[in-house]
Amino acid sequence: MFNYLFSFDTGIIGYLVFLITSVALYGLFSLGLNLQWGYTGLINFGHVAFMTVGAYSTTLLSLAGVPLLVAVPIGAMLAALLGLLMGFSTLRLREDYLAIVTIGVSELVRLIALNEGWLTKGAFGVQSFPLPLENFRPTVATRIGMVAVITAIFGLALWKLGRRFFHQIRGAKNWQKRIVAIGSGLLVLLGVRLWLVSAIALYNFRSSPAANGLLFVSLITVAIVFWALERLVKSPWGRVLKAIREDEEVAKALGKNVFAYKLQSLMLGGFIAGIAGAFFAWQLSTVYPTNFEPLVTFQAWIIMILGGAGNNAGTLLGAGIYWAYTALTRDLERLPIAADQVGALRIMVIGLILMVLMIWRPQGVLGNKDELTLGK
Amino acid sequence: MTDLSKSPMPVLSATGLMKSFGGVKAVNDASIEVAQGSITGLIGPNGAGKTTLFNLLSNFIEPDQGRVLFDGEPIERLRPYQIAQRGMTRTFQVARVLSRLSVMDNMLLAAQQQTGEKFWSTWFLPGRIAQEERDARDRALEILESVGLAAKANDYAGALSGGQRKLLEISRALMTRPKLILLDEPAAGVNPTLIKQICEYITYWNRQGLTFLVIEHNMDVIMSICDRVWVLAEGKNLAEGTPTEIQTNSQVLEAYLGK
Incomplete structure (x- = not known):
């Protein structure tokens, strides 16, 4: 465990690069869900469907010779199109029906991927597709430029996080203050560590171009999407989404076309998850239908609830916590129990963590407690 | 009749x-x-x-x-x-x-024909949106002042008492002109x-x-x-x-x- 924190061994750095990329891609994926559920109140239990469409479209298009910069937007748009279809058929239903239909759609999409072999290569999966920046051999100057970009992203993120915790400390009681202070201190240190690792990896870009390239692209993408979402949810457009989350009858009574906004939210969330799907495929470098089981959707739910639904920064932090947990419990595999039991144990413990969190901090790590004490 | x-x-x-x-x-x-x-x-x-x-x-x-x-x-x-x-x-x-929105946001939501409520405008017309927001905010404050809710503008609407909620709801309706x-x-x-x-x-x-x-x-x-x-x-x-x-x-x- 201490290796993760202090070692600069190539293997450890490689693993941490994998983890950071995972945080970015799951963060991206969960940001889409957070827009739908956290801001609009849509119960989407089929989020992985968007990821599936994004992953398959991007990889298949790029195998057909379409450049990645074109393939990814097309994949994301197809995912958004799926959102449109899902929305038209379900958004007029009550929300519990929406939940059922979405989970059905995600399984449907996965089964299509499994059975329509002419298109998706079925159970054999899609392999050896182009990866971003895999043939990129940057000069020293370019690499320093990449490090600078990463530094800016990490710097901004840590500054925002620090400011946020500072606000929480001011409003907290004494013992809470200490916990928040220690927690945020550790988080900042961890952030610095991850920044160092990313910087080293990018500087030694050639050590593993595909992994390091993916790290760079995913961090930039998640930064851009985060910025765009923050801007959107703070705009009057986002205000309508929040109003729908609170009480859609009121939104209607005030002249808002609730259906259109729900559709936009579902589509934009799907678009973002579609991009995440491309990253998912690139990270795995193979795509099988079994990668897209409903479990993936629920990982996004866990991440969002951990960090705080209705909070974009919280969602990203949730992705960080989730992957930190996954990394730390990897050592459990040394225990004298069977591998599948270890897997089950890890999931059980995360369930336990969620339950404890729901009791102690039901709003999530970055959520706003005041909001929970309000009457309807 | x-x-x-x-x-x-x-x-x-x-x-x-x-x-x-x-x-x-x-x-x-x-x-x-x-x-x-x-x-x-x-x-x-x-x-x-x-x-x-x-x-x-x-x-x-x-x-x-x-x-x-x-x-x-x-x-x-x-x-x-x-x-x-x-x-x-x-x-x-x-x-x-709308409980988890501020009293002010409840009011601002009610303004009609807002440029900023269109997805694409958020990106291309920030100046106009900011101007509309300022105008709506002024009008909202005016209404809230007239019903004695101005001091609560930044509180969550869910924190209001029953009577205040009635006032907010009527004020919000007024905000739609x-x-x-x-x-x-x-x-x-x-x-x-x-x-x-x-x-x-x-x-x-x-x-x-x-x-x-x-x-x-x-x-x-x-x-x-x-x-x-x-x-x-x-x-x-x-x-x-x-x-x-x-x-x-x-x-x-x-x-x-x-x-």
Whole structure:
């Protein structure tokens, strides 16, 4: 465990690069869900469907010779199109029906991927597709430029996080203050560590171009999407989404076309998850239908609830916590129990963590407690 | 029925409205008319179908039959949000505020034709949006000040008391710059002092040119603010007239008190 924190061994750095990329891609994926559920109140239990469409479209298009910069937007748009279809058929239903239909759609999409072999290569999966920046051999100057970009992203993120915790400390009681202070201190240190690792990896870009390239692209993408979402949810457009989350009858009574906004939210969330799907495929470098089981959707739910639904920064932090947990419990595999039991144990413990969190901090790590004490 | 030749052009007129839920005829051939610039009351015993009638007028529930003319145009095929956009805003019997939004955001949401509510405008017209937000904010503060909620502007709406929620809901309706506001029991569950205040606000806004249709059980409120009153019983029109006429109408008394 201490290796993760202090070692600069190539293997450890490689693993941490994998983890950071995972945080970015799951963060991206969960940001889409957070827009739908956290801001609009849509119960989407089929989020992985968007990821599936994004992953398959991007990889298949790029195998057909379409450049990645074109393939990814097309994949994301197809995912958004799926959102449109899902929305038209379900958004007029009550929300519990929406939940059922979405989970059905995600399984449907996965089964299509499994059975329509002419298109998706079925159970054999899609392999050896182009990866971003895999043939990129940057000069020293370019690499320093990449490090600078990463530094800016990490710097901004840590500054925002620090400011946020500072606000929480001011409003907290004494013992809470200490916990928040220690927690945020550790988080900042961890952030610095991850920044160092990313910087080293990018500087030694050639050590593993595909992994390091993916790290760079995913961090930039998640930064851009985060910025765009923050801007959107703070705009009057986002205000309508929040109003729908609170009480859609009121939104209607005030002249808002609730259906259109729900559709936009579902589509934009799907678009973002579609991009995440491309990253998912690139990270795995193979795509099988079994990668897209409903479990993936629920990982996004866990991440969002951990960090705080209705909070974009919280969602990203949730992705960080989730992957930190996954990394730390990897050592459990040394225990004298069977591998599948270890897997089950890890999931059980995360369930336990969620339950404890729901009791102690039901709003999530970055959520706003005041909001929970309000009457309807 | 009314002598149409005498009343000014009605801003809202509905005829032959019908709605059944299963076998129950909640609204059975009811009509109503709201004169431009009036405060019109709608009363009736519990279960008379008043709130259902409101829902039919604003199309929150689609009528089985009937016509609704608002500003001279049929609106019974429009969706509720379209009706609101045309200038008819409703409130709810139990005040519905958007809890996890600030009082100010509740108000700002109600502003109509906001450029910033269009997805693409958020990216391409930031200057115009900022200007509209400033204007809306000024107007919202003005309204909130007039009802004594200005100090609460940055609080969560969910933290307001019951009476304050009623005020916020009416203020929010006002923020849409409507031609007609449908108020569903504005005085229900509100203390007597606040009831008085609400009545004053309604008459004040009415003098500013706003038309109201008010459901209310509190007869003092109806008698003190309304120009005309419509009485509904068992989903049908029972009577219509000035408050004094209604007070002495034997059929109305019967419906309320029994034979």
